Amino acid sequence: xxxxxxxxxxxxxxxxxxxxxxxWLGGRAGVIFACGLAIVxxxxxxxxxxxxxxxxxxxxxxxxxxxxFLSDTVRDLAARAGIPEPRIFVAPEQAPNAFATGxxxxxxxxxxxxxxxxxxxxxxxxxVIAHEIGHIVNRDILIQTIAGVMASALISxxxxxxxxxxxxxxxxxxxGVAGGIILALVAPIAAGLxxxxxxxxxxxxxxxxxxxxxxxxxxLAGALYKLSAASGQTPLSRGNPSTAEMFIVAPLFDxxxxxxxxxxxxxxxxxxxxxLRDMAI
Numbered sequence: 001x002x003x004x005x006x007x008x009x010x011x012x013x014x015x016x017x018x019x020x021x022x023x024w025l026g027g028r029a030g031v032i033f034a035c036g037l038a039i040v041x042x043x044x045x046x047x048x049x050x051x052x053x054x055x056x057x058x059x060x061x062x063x064x065x066x067x068x069f070l071s072d073t074v075r076d077l078a079a080r081a082g083i084p085e086p087r088i089f090v091a092p093e094q095a096p097n098a099f100a101t102g103x104x105x106x107x108x109x110x111x112x113x114x115x116x117x118x119x120x121x122x123x124x125x126x127x128v129i130a131h132e133i134g135h136i137v138n139r140d141i142l143i144q145t146i147a148g149v150m151a152s153a154l155i156s157x158x159x160x161x162x163x164x165x166x167x168x169x170x171x172x173x174x175x176g177v178a179g180g181i182i183l184a185l186v187a188p189i190a191a192g193l194x195x196x197x198x199x200x201x202x203x204x205x206x207x208x209x210x211x212x213x214x215x216x217x218x219x220l221a222g223a224l225y226k227l228s229a230a231s232g233q234t235p236l237s238r239g240n241p242s243t244a245e246m247f248i249v250a251p252l253f254d255x256x257x258x259x260x261x262x263x264x265x266x267x268x269x270x271x272x273x274x275x276l277r278d279m280a281i
Contacts, residue, residue, distance in 0.1 A: 010147075010198050049141055050101045050109045053243055057236075059089040059111050069122065073129050074110055080213050081137045086110045095234045096120070096227050099246040100132035101141060108136045119230060120223050127210060127220030128227075131248055134209030140202045144245065147198045151191035158187035199245040200267045207272055211279050221276040224249065228269040 064071040070088060078085045086100070086108040096116035102108035110132045120128065135141070207224075211217035227249045236251045244251055245265035 010194050010201070013194055047103060049103060049145075050107065053099070053101050053246065054089055054091075054109065054111065056243065057091040057093065057111070057238055059091040062088045062090055067117075070112070070117075070125070070129075073126050074133075077126070077130050077133050077213050081133050083108070083133070083137060086133070086136060088112075090114060090117075093236055093238070095236045095251065096230045097236065097247045097249060097251050098128050098132055099243075099248065100135040101246065102136065103141060104139070105136050110136075113236075115230070115234070116227070119226055121219075123216055123219040124223035124226065127214050127216055127223050128248055130214035131206050131210035131220060133213060134206035135202070137209055138202065138205055140206065143202065144195075144199065147195050151195050154191040155188045158185075196245075196265055199265045203266055204272065204275065207276060208279070211276055217276040217279040221273040221280075224269050224272055224276075 062070070067088070067090075074088055075085050083105040086102070086105075087110075089109055089111040091111060091113045093113040094115040095113055096119045098110070098112045098116055100108065100110050110129060112128075116125070116128065207220065211220050214220065231249050231251060241252065249269065250264065250266045
Protein backbone atom coordinates (compact mmCIF):
# COMPACT_ATOMS: atom_id res chain seq x y z
CA UNK A 1 0.00 0.00 0.00
CA UNK A 2 1.40 3.43 -0.94
CA UNK A 3 2.00 6.09 1.71
CA UNK A 4 -0.51 8.41 0.05
CA UNK A 5 -3.28 5.79 0.04
CA UNK A 6 -2.52 4.84 3.64
CA UNK A 7 -2.83 8.50 4.68
CA UNK A 8 -6.22 8.81 2.97
CA UNK A 9 -7.48 5.63 4.65
CA UNK A 10 -6.26 6.73 8.09
CA UNK A 11 -7.89 10.15 7.73
CA UNK A 12 -11.06 8.35 6.68
CA UNK A 13 -10.86 6.23 9.81
CA UNK A 14 -10.55 9.34 11.96
CA UNK A 15 -13.57 10.81 10.18
CA UNK A 16 -15.57 7.65 10.80
CA UNK A 17 -14.78 7.71 14.52
CA UNK A 18 -15.84 11.37 14.71
CA UNK A 19 -19.17 10.59 13.04
CA UNK A 20 -19.70 7.59 15.32
CA UNK A 21 -19.05 9.48 18.54
CA UNK A 22 -20.88 12.56 17.29
CA UNK A 23 -23.98 10.50 16.62
CA TRP A 24 -23.94 9.09 20.14
CA LEU A 25 -23.36 12.54 21.60
CA GLY A 26 -26.22 14.29 19.89
CA GLY A 27 -26.17 13.77 16.15
CA ARG A 28 -25.04 16.54 13.83
CA ALA A 29 -24.90 19.16 16.59
CA GLY A 30 -22.34 17.11 18.53
CA VAL A 31 -20.12 16.72 15.48
CA ILE A 32 -20.33 20.41 14.56
CA PHE A 33 -19.52 21.56 18.08
CA ALA A 34 -16.52 19.28 18.50
CA CYS A 35 -15.12 20.01 15.03
CA GLY A 36 -15.56 23.75 15.54
CA LEU A 37 -13.69 23.57 18.82
CA ALA A 38 -10.89 21.56 17.22
CA ILE A 39 -10.54 23.99 14.31
CA VAL A 40 -10.22 26.94 16.69
CA UNK A 41 -7.59 25.04 18.69
CA UNK A 42 -5.49 24.05 15.66
CA UNK A 43 -5.82 26.79 13.04
CA UNK A 44 -3.48 29.11 14.90
CA UNK A 45 -0.79 26.47 15.22
CA UNK A 46 -1.05 25.79 11.48
CA UNK A 47 -0.96 29.43 10.40
CA UNK A 48 1.94 30.30 12.70
CA UNK A 49 3.64 26.89 12.76
CA UNK A 50 6.97 28.25 11.52
CA UNK A 51 7.16 31.05 14.11
CA UNK A 52 6.09 28.79 16.97
CA UNK A 53 8.56 25.96 16.41
CA UNK A 54 11.48 28.18 15.36
CA UNK A 55 11.03 30.24 18.52
CA UNK A 56 10.76 27.07 20.60
CA UNK A 57 14.19 25.93 19.40
CA UNK A 58 15.74 29.45 19.28
CA UNK A 59 16.59 29.00 15.63
CA UNK A 60 18.10 31.90 13.70
CA UNK A 61 17.87 32.55 9.98
CA UNK A 62 20.98 32.08 7.85
CA UNK A 63 22.02 34.31 5.01
CA UNK A 64 23.59 32.74 1.88
CA UNK A 65 27.03 33.88 3.04
CA UNK A 66 26.74 32.13 6.41
CA UNK A 67 26.69 28.61 4.94
CA UNK A 68 27.28 28.67 1.17
CA PHE A 69 27.05 24.90 0.65
CA LEU A 70 23.81 24.65 2.60
CA SER A 71 22.31 27.61 0.73
CA ASP A 72 23.34 26.24 -2.66
CA THR A 73 21.94 22.82 -1.77
CA VAL A 74 18.57 24.20 -0.68
CA ARG A 75 18.35 26.41 -3.77
CA ASP A 76 19.18 23.54 -6.15
CA LEU A 77 16.82 21.02 -4.56
CA ALA A 78 13.97 23.54 -4.36
CA ALA A 79 14.42 24.24 -8.08
CA ARG A 80 14.35 20.51 -8.82
CA ALA A 81 11.15 20.20 -6.76
CA GLY A 82 9.55 23.19 -8.48
CA ILE A 83 8.91 25.17 -5.30
CA PRO A 84 10.09 28.59 -4.07
CA GLU A 85 13.39 28.48 -2.21
CA PRO A 86 12.71 27.89 1.51
CA ARG A 87 14.32 30.06 4.16
CA ILE A 88 17.12 28.34 6.08
CA PHE A 89 17.39 28.35 9.87
CA VAL A 90 19.87 26.80 12.29
CA ALA A 91 19.04 25.82 15.87
CA PRO A 92 21.73 25.99 18.59
CA GLU A 93 21.48 22.28 19.38
CA GLN A 94 24.31 19.77 19.39
CA ALA A 95 21.89 16.91 18.75
CA PRO A 96 22.07 16.31 14.97
CA ASN A 97 18.64 16.67 13.40
CA ALA A 98 16.55 18.65 10.90
CA PHE A 99 12.96 19.60 10.21
CA ALA A 100 10.77 21.54 7.78
CA THR A 101 7.90 23.83 8.65
CA GLY A 102 5.66 26.49 7.13
CA UNK A 103 2.03 26.44 6.10
CA UNK A 104 2.72 26.06 2.35
CA UNK A 105 5.64 26.02 -0.12
CA UNK A 106 5.51 29.82 -0.41
CA UNK A 107 6.11 30.17 3.36
CA UNK A 108 8.39 27.20 3.93
CA UNK A 109 11.42 26.80 6.17
CA UNK A 110 14.16 24.19 6.31
CA UNK A 111 15.90 24.08 9.69
CA UNK A 112 18.96 22.15 10.81
CA UNK A 113 20.72 21.90 14.14
CA UNK A 114 24.32 22.93 14.60
CA UNK A 115 25.17 19.32 15.41
CA UNK A 116 24.10 17.98 12.02
CA UNK A 117 26.59 20.14 10.15
CA UNK A 118 29.56 18.37 11.73
CA UNK A 119 28.43 14.76 11.51
CA UNK A 120 27.30 14.26 7.91
CA UNK A 121 29.17 14.18 4.63
CA UNK A 122 28.10 16.70 1.96
CA UNK A 123 26.18 13.96 0.12
CA UNK A 124 24.39 12.87 3.30
CA UNK A 125 23.49 16.46 4.21
CA UNK A 126 22.10 16.91 0.71
CA UNK A 127 19.95 13.81 1.26
CA VAL A 128 18.61 15.22 4.53
CA ILE A 129 17.74 18.56 2.92
CA ALA A 130 16.03 16.69 0.07
CA HIS A 131 13.96 14.75 2.64
CA GLU A 132 12.83 18.00 4.28
CA ILE A 133 11.97 19.57 0.94
CA GLY A 134 10.02 16.38 0.26
CA HIS A 135 7.86 17.21 3.29
CA ILE A 136 7.25 20.68 1.85
CA VAL A 137 6.39 19.35 -1.61
CA ASN A 138 4.00 16.78 -0.11
CA ARG A 139 2.34 19.45 2.10
CA ASP A 140 2.83 17.38 5.21
CA ILE A 141 2.36 20.32 7.60
CA LEU A 142 -1.16 20.75 6.22
CA ILE A 143 -1.91 17.01 6.40
CA GLN A 144 -0.63 16.72 9.96
CA THR A 145 -2.74 19.75 10.92
CA ILE A 146 -5.86 18.17 9.42
CA ALA A 147 -5.12 15.00 11.37
CA GLY A 148 -4.60 17.11 14.49
CA VAL A 149 -7.95 18.85 14.02
CA MET A 150 -9.71 15.51 13.66
CA ALA A 151 -7.92 13.98 16.63
CA SER A 152 -8.70 17.02 18.79
CA ALA A 153 -12.36 16.84 17.80
CA LEU A 154 -12.44 13.15 18.64
CA ILE A 155 -10.87 13.75 22.05
CA SER A 156 -13.29 16.62 22.78
CA UNK A 157 -16.27 14.40 21.93
CA UNK A 158 -14.84 11.58 24.02
CA UNK A 159 -14.61 13.91 27.01
CA UNK A 160 -18.18 15.08 26.49
CA UNK A 161 -19.36 11.49 26.10
CA UNK A 162 -17.63 10.49 29.32
CA UNK A 163 -19.26 13.39 31.17
CA UNK A 164 -22.65 12.54 29.70
CA UNK A 165 -22.31 8.85 30.50
CA UNK A 166 -21.56 9.59 34.13
CA UNK A 167 -23.84 12.55 34.84
CA UNK A 168 -26.37 12.54 32.02
CA UNK A 169 -29.30 10.39 31.09
CA UNK A 170 -29.10 8.02 28.13
CA UNK A 171 -31.99 6.10 26.70
CA UNK A 172 -31.79 2.43 25.84
CA UNK A 173 -30.60 3.18 22.32
CA UNK A 174 -27.37 4.81 23.54
CA UNK A 175 -24.18 3.18 24.58
CA GLY A 176 -25.09 3.39 28.27
CA VAL A 177 -22.85 4.46 31.13
CA ALA A 178 -20.35 1.62 30.78
CA GLY A 179 -20.23 1.90 27.02
CA GLY A 180 -19.80 5.67 27.18
CA ILE A 181 -16.91 5.40 29.60
CA ILE A 182 -15.21 2.72 27.49
CA LEU A 183 -15.60 4.80 24.34
CA ALA A 184 -14.33 7.90 26.13
CA LEU A 185 -11.20 6.01 27.18
CA VAL A 186 -10.58 4.20 23.90
CA ALA A 187 -11.23 7.10 21.49
CA PRO A 188 -8.22 9.27 22.51
CA ILE A 189 -5.91 6.26 22.32
CA ALA A 190 -7.26 5.40 18.88
CA ALA A 191 -6.83 9.01 17.76
CA GLY A 192 -3.23 9.03 18.95
CA LEU A 193 -2.44 5.74 17.22
CA UNK A 194 -3.92 6.99 13.96
CA UNK A 195 -1.97 10.26 14.18
CA UNK A 196 1.27 8.35 14.71
CA UNK A 197 0.46 6.05 11.79
CA UNK A 198 -0.12 9.07 9.54
CA UNK A 199 3.19 10.57 10.69
CA UNK A 200 5.07 7.35 9.90
CA UNK A 201 3.42 7.16 6.48
CA UNK A 202 4.50 10.72 5.66
CA UNK A 203 8.09 9.95 6.71
CA UNK A 204 8.24 7.07 4.24
CA UNK A 205 6.87 9.35 1.53
CA UNK A 206 9.37 12.12 2.34
CA UNK A 207 12.20 9.57 2.17
CA UNK A 208 11.03 8.47 -1.27
CA UNK A 209 10.54 12.03 -2.52
CA UNK A 210 13.87 13.16 -1.09
CA UNK A 211 15.76 10.24 -2.58
CA UNK A 212 14.38 11.06 -6.02
CA UNK A 213 15.20 14.75 -5.65
CA UNK A 214 18.82 14.24 -4.61
CA UNK A 215 19.34 11.17 -6.78
CA UNK A 216 21.29 9.39 -4.02
CA UNK A 217 19.08 7.09 -1.94
CA UNK A 218 22.11 5.51 -0.26
CA UNK A 219 23.37 8.90 0.93
CA LEU A 220 20.03 9.54 2.64
CA ALA A 221 20.12 6.02 4.13
CA GLY A 222 23.61 6.71 5.50
CA ALA A 223 22.42 9.98 7.01
CA LEU A 224 19.48 8.27 8.71
CA TYR A 225 21.84 5.68 10.24
CA LYS A 226 24.18 8.34 11.64
CA LEU A 227 21.38 10.59 12.90
CA SER A 228 19.50 7.75 14.56
CA ALA A 229 22.62 6.54 16.36
CA ALA A 230 23.52 10.05 17.49
CA SER A 231 20.00 10.99 18.64
CA GLY A 232 19.98 8.02 20.99
CA GLN A 233 23.07 9.43 22.70
CA THR A 234 22.35 13.17 22.43
CA PRO A 235 18.66 14.07 22.58
CA LEU A 236 17.55 17.63 21.93
CA SER A 237 18.13 19.78 25.02
CA ARG A 238 14.93 21.73 24.31
CA GLY A 239 13.01 18.79 22.89
CA ASN A 240 9.23 18.83 23.09
CA PRO A 241 7.12 15.71 22.42
CA SER A 242 4.54 17.83 20.58
CA THR A 243 7.11 18.61 17.85
CA ALA A 244 8.77 15.19 17.66
CA GLU A 245 7.05 14.19 14.42
CA MET A 246 8.55 17.20 12.61
CA PHE A 247 12.13 15.95 12.79
CA ILE A 248 13.82 13.60 10.33
CA VAL A 249 14.60 11.15 13.17
CA ALA A 250 12.97 10.84 16.60
CA PRO A 251 14.64 13.65 18.59
CA LEU A 252 14.09 12.56 22.19
CA PHE A 253 14.62 8.80 22.47
CA ASP A 254 14.68 5.59 20.47
CA UNK A 255 10.93 5.06 20.16
CA UNK A 256 11.41 1.87 18.16
CA UNK A 257 12.76 0.05 21.20
CA UNK A 258 11.23 1.81 24.17
CA UNK A 259 7.53 2.20 23.54
CA UNK A 260 6.88 0.18 20.43
CA UNK A 261 6.36 0.98 16.80
CA UNK A 262 2.63 1.66 17.16
CA UNK A 263 3.27 4.63 19.43
CA UNK A 264 6.23 5.98 17.45
CA UNK A 265 6.04 9.13 15.32
CA UNK A 266 8.74 7.69 13.04
CA UNK A 267 9.07 4.33 11.27
CA UNK A 268 11.96 2.08 12.30
CA UNK A 269 15.17 3.46 10.79
CA UNK A 270 16.13 -0.02 9.61
CA UNK A 271 12.95 -0.22 7.52
CA UNK A 272 13.49 3.26 6.09
CA UNK A 273 17.06 2.36 5.13
CA UNK A 274 15.92 -0.90 3.53
CA UNK A 275 13.41 0.94 1.35
CA LEU A 276 16.05 3.44 0.28
CA ARG A 277 18.48 0.64 -0.57
CA ASP A 278 15.77 -0.94 -2.72
CA MET A 279 15.43 2.37 -4.58
CA ALA A 280 19.16 2.32 -5.37
CA ILE A 281 19.00 -1.10 -7.05
